[in-house]
Amino acid sequence: MTNQDATILLTADRTLMSNYHGNQFLGFGTCAPSNFVPDVLYSYMFFPPLKTNKGLATSAPYGLRKIEAQLLKEDFNVLTVSPQHLRKYLKTAKVIGIHTMDPFGFGPASTTLASIFHKEPFLARHFQALVTSPVIREAKKNGCKIIVGGPGAWQFHYRPQIVERKSIDCVVEGEAEKVVGKIFRSALNDEKLPDFYEVSHEDVPKLEDIPDIVQPSVNGLIELGRGCCRGCEFCNVTIRPLRWYPLEKILREAAVNVKIGKHRVVCLHSEDVMLYGSQNTIPNDEKLIKLHESVMSQIHSISWSHCSLAAVAAKPKLVAKLSEIILQKQAWWGAEIGLETGSATLAKKIMPAKALPFKPEEWPQVAREGFGIMHDNKLCPAATLIVGLPDETEEDIIKTMELVDDVSDCRSLIVPLFFVPLGRLKNRDWFRKTEVNKLHEQLMFKCAEHSIRWVDNLLDMSFTDKGYRVALKEFYKVFAGIAKRQIRQAETTELQKQEKRKLQD
Numbered sequence: 001m002t003n004q005d006a007t008i009l010l011t012a013d014r015t016l017m018s019n020y021h022g023n024q025f026l027g028f029g030t031c032a033p034s035n036f037v038p039d040v041l042y043s044y045m046f047f048p049p050l051k052t053n054k055g056l057a058t059s060a061p062y063g064l065r066k067i068e069a070q071l072l073k074e075d076f077n078v079l080t081v082s083p084q085h086l087r088k089y090l091k092t093a094k095v096i097g098i099h100t101m102d103p104f105g106f107g108p109a110s111t112t113l114a115s116i117f118h119k120e121p122f123l124a125r126h127f128q129a130l131v132t133s134p135v136i137r138e139a140k141k142n143g144c145k146i147i148v149g150g151p152g153a154w155q156f157h158y159r160p161q162i163v164e165r166k167s168i169d170c171v172v173e174g175e176a177e178k179v180v181g182k183i184f185r186s187a188l189n190d191e192k193l194p195d196f197y198e199v200s201h202e203d204v205p206k207l208e209d210i211p212d213i214v215q216p217s218v219n220g221l222i223e224l225g226r227g228c229c230r231g232c233e234f235c236n237v238t239i240r241p242l243r244w245y246p247l248e249k250i251l252r253e254a255a256v257n258v259k260i261g262k263h264r265v266v267c268l269h270s271e272d273v274m275l276y277g278s279q280n281t282i283p284n285d286e287k288l289i290k291l292h293e294s295v296m297s298q299i300h301s302i303s304w305s306h307c308s309l310a311a312v313a314a315k316p317k318l319v320a321k322l323s324e325i326i327l328q329k330q331a332w333w334g335a336e337i338g339l340e341t342g343s344a345t346l347a348k349k350i351m352p353a354k355a356l357p358f359k360p361e362e363w364p365q366v367a368r369e370g371f372g373i374m375h376d377n378k379l380c381p382a383a384t385l386i387v388g389l390p391d392e393t394e395e396d397i398i399k400t401m402e403l404v405d406d407v408s409d410c411r412s413l414i415v416p417l418f419f420v421p422l423g424r425l426k427n428r429d430w431f432r433k434t435e436v437n438k439l440h441e442q443l444m445f446k447c448a449e450h451s452i453r454w455v456d457n458l459l460d461m462s463f464t465d466k467g468y469r470v471a472l473k474e475f476y477k478v479f480a481g482i483a484k485r486q487i488r489q490a491e492t493t494e495l496q497k498q499e500k501r502k503l504q505d
């Protein structure tokens with residue numbers, strides 16, 4: 001058997017098949033629409049294509065690597081291929097599996113940017129370009145089945161036509177390790193596939209059902225576990241049970257990235273890295289320290305995908321210890337965090353467990369402390385907050401603005417995102433641009449000013465190496481400078497409008 005005999009090809013569009021120049025934060029750039037930078041240059045700056053070996057992806061999104069590992073475990077003949085090289089492997093392919101994060105741009109970041117700029121985000125454009133590309137059309141004509149899965153699968157419920165038209169044969173939603181073999185086998189046997197396959201509660205994989213990745217993941221991302229115990233109303237993760245991987249499994253996956261991928265970087269991924277190994281909301285010192293010491297001994301640099309402000313605020317000494325371990329090899333590290341709101345009332349209503357082990361009404365204070373601890377320890381958050389949460393009042397928005405003011409001296413990015421109905425709030429209405437009021441505008445400008453203030457500092461800390469990355473840093477600085485001018489211009493125009501209205505009144 002040779003590579004050319006593969007019957008299953010796995011791929012993703014080019015916004016996902018990128019290492020974002022080694023900086024996960026730059027991946028946010030895929031949520032933006034076309035702008036003042038020509039598309040070709042913008043794509044190179046924010047999502048350059050991954051290296052390939054004869055068209056095979058030398059690294060790939062972690063979720064796709066898990067599916068690949070499961071299919072290999074079940075003896076399927078599978079290859080993970082760059083989207084630009086699919087044709088090379090098409091002759092024997094009977095099924096193409098496509099991984100997606102945000103296929104129609106309905107995710108919070110892309111919806112917000114799309115409604116402001118009235119254009120489709122890059123990630124949606126590239127996904128649609130892939131599924132309608134001549135190579136996929138040719139594959140379909142030859143009887144090849146197209147199966148789509150990944151964290152963005154839920155969006156197809158809002159666009160069922162694409163499945164009904166049979167451009168895609170089946171959309172798989174949920175953690176698929178236990179069912180993916182059955183679905184791909186049916187596809188190979190030319191059996192009828194369901195348009196949508198929602199992974200049932202019984203089919204959610206237990207720890208022992210989840211295989212190790214066997215090929216490198218993008219930027220060395222490896223999972224620490226799945227699920228979250230905080231149960232925020234607006235979040236899809238709430239629905240999944242909490243499972244933590246044993247340290248040995250995590251180290252095996254880090255080793256795959258180091259040995260095969262030659263990646264000496266790791267991004268530890270979970271909904272809250274600070275809660276690794278804990279069954280409640282109090283961080284486990286021993287497990288976290290051991291995890292970091294073990295991982296850092298194999299690699300050169302680390303980042304976290306997400307952590308919570310409450311867990312940071314609960315254990316400042318532990319954060320200092322982890323910082324001591326991490327900063328031996330690097331100047332800072334980053335994580336995404338959910339700031340969500342500065343209103344204690346709203347926090348109590350929609351995310352009562354987010355502040356645990358503190359009380360929900362203490363949320364604004366917990367957030368302030370968390371930001372301060374992160375700043376002191378060089379943990380740089382990319383924080384998101386939600387604009388237009390159901391039942392949000394003017395008082396709630398004012399409290400959020402006060403919180404943004406209070407953390408202004410903490411090194412961070414703060415990104416406001418429009419509410420998207422997910423999790424237990426999936427039946428509520430989307431927040432639309434037409435609902436943005438004056439206070440929302442002020443809040444959004446305040447966040448932009450905060451991020452503008454810190455962006456140059458973060459760029460200086462991120463691109464310290466020599467060579468092309470120094471040139472790249474200057475590009476980002478020019479890009480950030482133009483964006484700053486445009487935001488400030490918009491602010492001035494808005495203020496002038498308000499003054500004019502006042503005078504007319």
Ligand code: SF4
Nearest residue numbers: 228230231232235271
């Ligand atoms: S928003 Fe974050 S903390 Fe809340 S349930 Fe989701 S993953 Fe957990």
